[in-house]
Amino acid sequence: xxxxxxxxxxxxxxxxxxxxxxxxxxxxxxxxxxxxxxxxxxxxxxxxxxxxxxxxxxxxxxxxxxxxxxxxxxxxxxxxxxxxxxxxxxxxxxxxxxxxxxxxxxxxxxxxxxxxxxxxxxxxxxxxxxxxxxxxxxxxxxxxxxxxxxxxxxxxxxxxxxxxxxxxxxxxxxxxxxxxxxxxxxxxxxxxxxxxxxxxxxxxxxxxxxxxxxxxxxxxxxxxxxxxxxxxxxxxxxxxxxxxxxxxxxxxxxxxxxxxxxxxxxxxxxxxxxxxxxxxxxxxxxxxxxxxxxxxxxxxxxxxxxxxxxxxxxxxxxxxxxxxxxxxxxxxxxxxxxxxxxxxxxxxxxxxxx
Amino acid sequence: xxxxxxxxxxxxxxxxxxxxxxxxxxxxxxxxxxxxxxxxxxxxxxxxxxxxxxxxxxxxxxxxxxxxxxxxxxxxxxxxxxxxxxxxxxxxxxxxxxxxxxxxxxxxxxxxxx
Numbered sequence: 294x295x296x297x298x299x300x301x302x303x304x305x306x307x308x309x310x311x312x313x314x315x316x317x318x319x320x321x322x323x324x325x326x327x328x329x330x331x332x333x334x335x336x337x338x339x340x341x342x343x344x345x346x347x348x349x350x351x352x353x354x355x356x357x358x359x360x361x362x363x364x365x366x367x368x369x370x371x372x373x374x375x376x377x378x379x380x381x382x383x384x385x386x387x388x389x390x391x392x393x394x395x396x397x398x399x400x401x402x403x404x405x406x407x408x409x410x411x412x413x414x415x416x417x418x419x420x421x422x423x424x425x426x427x428x429x430x431x432x433x434x435x436x437x438x439x440x441x442x443x444x445x446x447x448x449x450x451x452x453x454x455x456x457x458x459x460x461x462x463x464x465x466x467x468x469x470x471x472x473x474x475x476x477x478x479x480x481x482x483x484x485x486x487x488x489x490x491x492x493x494x495x496x497x498x499x500x501x502x503x504x505x506x507x508x509x510x511x512x513x514x515x516x517x518x519x520x521x522x523x524x525x526x527x528x529x530x531x532x533x534x535x536x537x538x539x540x541x542x543x544x545x546x547x548x549x550x551x552x553x554x555x556x557x558x559x560x561x562x563x564x565x566x567x568x569x570x571x572x573x574x575x576x577x578x579x580x581x582x583x584x585x586x587x588x589x590x591x592x593x594x595x596x597x598x599x600x601x602x603x604x605x606x607x608x609x610x611x612x613x614x615x616x617x618x619x620x621x622x623x624x625x626x627x628x629x630x631x632x633x634x635x636x637x638x639x640x641x642x643x644x645x646x647x
Numbered sequence: 648x649x650x651x652x653x654x655x656x657x658x659x660x661x662x663x664x665x666x667x668x669x670x671x672x673x674x675x676x677x678x679x680x681x682x683x684x685x686x687x688x689x690x691x692x693x694x695x696x697x698x699x700x701x702x703x704x705x706x707x708x709x710x711x712x713x714x715x716x717x718x719x720x721x722x723x724x725x726x727x728x729x730x731x732x733x734x735x736x737x738x739x740x741x742x743x744x745x746x747x748x749x750x751x752x753x754x755x756x757x758x759x760x761x
Contacts, residue, residue, distance in 0.1 A: 316703075319679070319724050323699060326680035326723070351696050359700040 296343045297324060300353065307357030316360050324350065367433045376432045378478055382546075383428060385482035387420045393490065474551045474632055481546040488539040495531050530569055538562045556629045563622035567615050574611035665693065667743060669701060670736040673711060676727035702726050710735050 301317050301324075308316055327346045328338050350356060368376050391413060398409045541558045545551050672685050679699050686693050705711045710732035715722050728736065 318722070319699070319703075322721060322723050323679045323695070325721055326678070327695070330680070349695065356696060359696045360703070 296340070296347060297321070300324075300347050300350075303353035304357050307353060307361075309361050312361060320356070367429060368436055372432055372436055376428065379432075380425060380428045381478050382482040383424045384421065385479045386486050387424050388417075389483055389486040391416050391420060474628075476545050476549050476551055478546065481542050484542040485539060485546070488535045488542065491535045492532060492539075495528060495535075527569070527573070530565075534562055534566045534569060538566070551628065551632075553629065553632065556625055556632075560622055560625045560629070563618050563625065567618045567622065570611050570615035570618060574608050574615060664743075665697070665701065666705070667736075667739045668693075669698070669705065670710065670728060670732060670739065673726055673728045673732070674736075676725045678716075678723040678725050682726070705732070 301321060304320065305313050305317050324346060327349065328342060331342045331346050332338055394416070395409065395413050398404050398412070399406075537558070541555050541562065545555050545559075548555075668686060668691055669682070672682055677685065679695075679702060682702070683693065683695060683698055686698070702711065702713075706713050706726065710728065711726045712729045713724050713726045716725050
């Protein structure tokens with residue numbers, strides 16, 4: 294096999310099968326023309342002449358790339374921002390999940406602190422890598438299959454046409470910039486995760502522990518920590534609050550902007566939630582009758598102690614959640630005030646310009 | 648002085664005229680190597696790795712027709728402007744003349760640069 298054949302074979306390996314034969318046929322012809330020029334029409338080609346011509350043409354990788362430019366990126370500029378946003382949301386959700394698991398494991402007495410910490414580090418690494426890997430894979434597939442994909446121009450021009458076509462865009466659609474309206478993606482993702490957890494926790498776990506147990510009678514009385522009548526009374530309110538909160542957070546995330554209406558909605562949900570949590574914290578409504586009975590003075594064993602501590606622990610959780618909600622509400626109100634102050638500043642400055 | 652940036656700017660400037668240069672020489676049919684020679688003879692140095700893929704791309708874009716000629720010592724692919732290519736050349740030529748006129752008004756004389 295001579296140098297020319299070896300060279301063409303090496304290029305051919307890197308070309309798409311569909312065009313391979315055609316490109317190689319043309320390249321061979323071009324190489325021989327260059328060789329004729331190099332040897333000034335001699336019938337025999339010397340080895341050094343062949344190698345010199347091949348050297349001028351360049352490495353097989355380079356030649357193949359010029360003929361069949363492949364996208365040399367995983368995710369193109371059109372998808373890049375969305376890719377970053379989605380990755381950020383997913384990482385936040387994963388971080389939240391790992392945080393919840395960490396708290397649960399820390400509370401469990403049978404696990405050593407070291408084991409829990411080790412497991413958490415392993416989880417952060419594996420889940421983080423998985424999320425980034427899978428998101429990248431999905432986006433890479435979208436990049437390579439979508440009809441309107443970004444086409445790599447080998448000449449490296451026409452970026453304007455590909456990325457943002459100026460025609461048909463009106464600068465008047467630009468949103469007025471007001472600092473308090475900015476939506477933090479990770480904050481919103483965190484809120485959404487909390488809402489899902491609160492909904493699932495209340496509906497699934499409470500029903501499992503309380504209503505289900507007392508209705509079927511399969512659970513022993515001491516496991517009944519939730520009063521089914523109370524759950525039946527409060528659950529619709531609880532659900533309404535968290536679903537409304539979820540919807541508002543999702544809307545803010547999708548619009549990437551806290552509009553005044555959404556803010557007011559969020560404040561209303563916060564007020565409702567705070568009242569609900571205050572009711573829960575100030576009463577023993579949520580604890581099942583059996584546990585309350587168990588906590589009586591005549592019971593001295595471990596179960597009674599647990600039954601006595603449980604209401605206090607629950608009350609602590611409700612109070613903490615209530616304070617958190619009130620704090621969120623104050624933040625929302627402050628942001629609303631900031632937005633309106635910002636608005637009047639903006640209109641003031643445009644007035645001066647006009 | 649940032650020599651790489653200057654080199655890139657220079658390449659960018661040359662890149663813009665390549666298509667026009669190639670189309671201008673293909674009113675008569677030529678094969679790759681003869682076109683390379685024609686451009687070089689006129690003072691336009693162009694890399695083989697740039698020119699040959701560019702010819703294929705211009706054909707794909709519908710500006711050139713090509714055919715294999717076996718009349719000579721070895722088979723060669725010849726390229727020539729088709730109707731659409733002629734129209735494209737006309738448009739680019741107009742654009743080029745406007746650019747030259749604009750740039751002449753815009754650019755300082757070399758002696759003014761001192």
